[in-house]
Amino acid sequence: MRQGLNRRDVLRAAVAGATLHSTGGHAQSTWPSKPVTMIVPFPAGGGTDAFARPMAAQFTRLSGKSLVIDNRGGAGGTLGAGIAAKAAPDGYTLFMGAVHHTIAPSMYPRLDYDIEKDLVPLILVASVPQVLVVNAKQYAGMDFKAFLAQVKANPGKLNYGSAGGGTSHHLAGELFKQQSKTFITHIPYRGAGPALNDLIAGNVDMMFDGLGSSAAHIKGGRIKALMVSGNKRSAAFPDVPSAAELGLPDYNVTTWYGVWAPKGTPTDAQARAIEEVRKAASTDEAKAVWASQGAEFPNLTGAQFDGFVKGEIRKWAQVVKASGAKLD
Helix, strand or coil, X not given: CCCCCCHHHHHHHHHHCCCCCCCCCXXXXXXXXXXXXXXXXXXXXXXXXXXXXXXXXXXXXXXCCCEEEEECCCHHHHHHHHHHHCCCCCCCEEEEEECHHHHHHHHCCCCCCCCCCCEEEEEEEEEEEEEEEEECCCCCCCCHHHHHHHHHHCCCCCEEEECCCCXXXXXXXXXXXXXXXXXXXXXXXXXXXXXXXXXXXCCCCEEEEEHHHHHHHHHCCCEEEEEECCCCCECCECCCCECCCCCCCCCCCEEEEEEEEECCCCHHHHHHHHHHHHHHHCCHHHHHHHHHCCCECCCEEHHXXXXXXXXXXXXXHHHHHHHCCCCC
């Protein structure tokens, strides 16, 4: 089973057409005429934050108006999504969502929002492979094969932290269990940041995390990367072997992040938001951050991003069904 962004499809979609929400007169729009709030549905320190904050800094510098990050963690990112979906559609609330929000419809029996009906997809801003990370001190001398042998020898005794039930961290762990024929216990947190803190402290054994939130800790020696998902190594961490190299050719999980607006947001504000976010993510400063975290800037907008989201919802529904994953 192959998960994550297909590069060829992304490039094809990017070339396919112009933005769905562009309008002929949007160049004269006064947006933004005041600070803009971006709801990030996880606590500070997670992968979403790792891209939202540097992007917000460049947005503020280029547009002259602040893009204020509002962290609203909880319920695997669905709490913040619900708040964003109910926000006034005046163009001054944006939402930085992630792959988790295309998994949630299959995991949560009751959501107080509909990602396809209540939020308008604007632009896909980052795509990053996931990485298997462990506590650097506890597993200092182990490579992936030695670690896997320990996991197999102790079924159910080792655990993995996630950003919450129904997140890509959770499903990446379930997929790993399927493909490696192992059993590890899921420990959900209220975001990747808190989970990483417990991993660093040695309170959980491993995480299947996006490089966006793990990169700085790997480089700082606080956690150790044993495997990066997919069939190629990350340019940011060339010494970490890929899943395909290690005998898991179908373990290809990608974390991605995008920007939405509440339904009903004026089309000129949507178009300007896409334009300003794209400019912010295209600066040398943002490119350096993306590169340091092994991330790409897919730059899918409007109709192309909408189609991508719909495809991800279908794909993750199949993974949830096949794995039998449930909320803890």
